[in-house]
Amino acid sequence: xxxxxxxxxxxxxxxxxxxxxxxxxxxxxxxxxxxxxxxxxxxxxxxxxxxxxxxxxxxxxxxxxxxxxxxxxxxxxxxxxxxxxxxxxxxxxxxxxxxxxxxxxxxxxxxxxxxxxxxxxxxxxxxxxxxxxxxxxxxxxxxxxxxxxxxxxxxxxxxxxxxxxxxxxxxxxxxxxxxxxxxxxxxxxxxxxxxxxxxxxxxxxxxxxxxxxxxxxxxxxxxxxxxxxxxxxxxxxxxxxxxxxxxxxxxxxxxxxxxxxxxxxxxxxxxxxxxxxxxxxxxxxxxxxxxxxxxxxxxxxxxxxxxxxxxxxxxxxxxxxxxxxxxxxxxxxxxxxxxxxxxxxxxxxxxxxxxxxxxxxxxxxxxxxxxxxxxxxxxxxxxxxxxxxxxxxxxxxxxxxxxxx
Ligand SMILES: [Zn+2]
Numbered sequence: 077x078x079x080x081x082x083x084x085x086x087x088x089x090x091x092x093x094x095x096x097x098x099x100x101x102x103x104x105x106x107x108x109x110x111x112x113x114x115x116x117x118x119x120x121x122x123x124x125x126x127x128x129x130x131x132x133x134x135x136x137x138x139x140x141x142x143x144x145x146x147x148x149x150x151x152x153x154x155x156x157x158x159x160x161x162x163x164x165x166x167x168x169x170x171x172x173x174x175x176x177x178x179x180x181x182x183x184x185x186x187x188x189x190x191x192x193x194x195x196x197x198x199x200x201x202x203x204x205x206x207x208x209x210x211x212x213x214x215x216x217x218x219x220x221x222x223x224x225x226x227x228x229x230x231x232x233x234x235x236x237x238x239x240x241x242x243x244x245x246x247x248x249x250x251x252x253x254x255x256x257x258x259x260x261x262x263x264x265x266x267x268x269x270x271x272x273x274x275x276x277x278x279x280x281x282x283x284x285x286x287x288x289x290x291x292x293x294x295x296x297x298x299x300x301x302x303x304x305x306x307x308x309x310x311x312x313x314x315x316x317x318x319x320x321x322x323x324x325x326x327x328x329x330x331x332x333x334x335x336x337x338x339x340x341x342x343x344x345x346x347x348x349x350x351x352x353x354x355x356x357x358x359x360x361x362x363x364x365x366x367x368x369x370x371x372x373x374x375x376x377x378x379x380x381x382x383x384x385x386x387x388x389x390x391x392x393x394x395x396x397x398x399x400x401x402x403x404x405x406x407x408x409x410x411x412x413x414x415x416x417x418x419x420x421x422x423x424x425x426x427x428x429x430x431x432x433x434x435x436x437x438x439x440x441x442x443x444x445x446x447x448x449x450x451x452x453x454x455x456x457x458x459x460x461x462x463x464x465x466x467x468x469x470x471x472x473x474x475x476x477x478x479x480x481x
Pocket of ligand 1 (some may be wrong): 091092147151182183184
């Protein structure tokens, strides 16, 4: 493929834990941006679980524009299998489908001979930790090594990291997406592989090297504290790229690998669609915090509203109506289930309908005599089986309490 026919991919990635405030910052400076189709830039977030909250993880996932990579349970360099798996499991626990938890970056970019072996044992699809360290061979950003598969180990100008301390063996079905270095206008290496101190000065000239070079993906590697300070500059640059180019795409790492498995020229490349703004953010607690932060509150994903936690009850209309929650003098739940009880006796009779088998007896005249027929109607209990009956009664109770106050 002629190099000018390659769609230029840009991968913006974030690392580390996730809390409501971080989500709000990423939303403000990245996800609120809209391209000509009304879509946000697609990004990848490598999540560790040191003080991570599940709700913003789920909010990010629900936008449909954020790939959730993993970054160990407690942000540990040179992690064990268990430390790697911990984040994968917790992402799943927060509601990210297991099949979409595919990529990894090592905390502190610290790995040793075991890291890739550990990743391979967990069927991780890609690692994106290794830094291309050959300035000249990379043409200072114009001739970067593309992401590559590891079935033959490490080849080309990507060494196994600065220390060379990876086992150079075959990792079938695994990819490495190198981290690309940035250089200043004098080709001096910027020491910061992530969180660029002079972003506004460097980003466009660095992008140009990729775009006018071999079009290897352009990586922008960030943390949320950097975004908090420099978000406006990043946003402005993204918007400018969206306005000025029709062959440049902000993609997740998996989008990038998908294209590499089936590379089509830019004329045929179809960027991922996005949800409507209402779908992306419709189910969110109110800004600016995007959280239900009152006493005894939690965000109920089923209703997309702030609700009262167990043993709390709403006052003044409850949190979704400008009220609040309290644990003072709440009605005790055991009282309410009682009224539901009367419904129960009828289903007991239900097993009787089995007699309808009788119709098989072709003796027609007898059929009308079986008056058992009316019984089936009450059998259709909304609350289901007896085992779920208690749950059904409880739900009604909660609803009753909400409405009453
Ligand atoms: Zn980190």
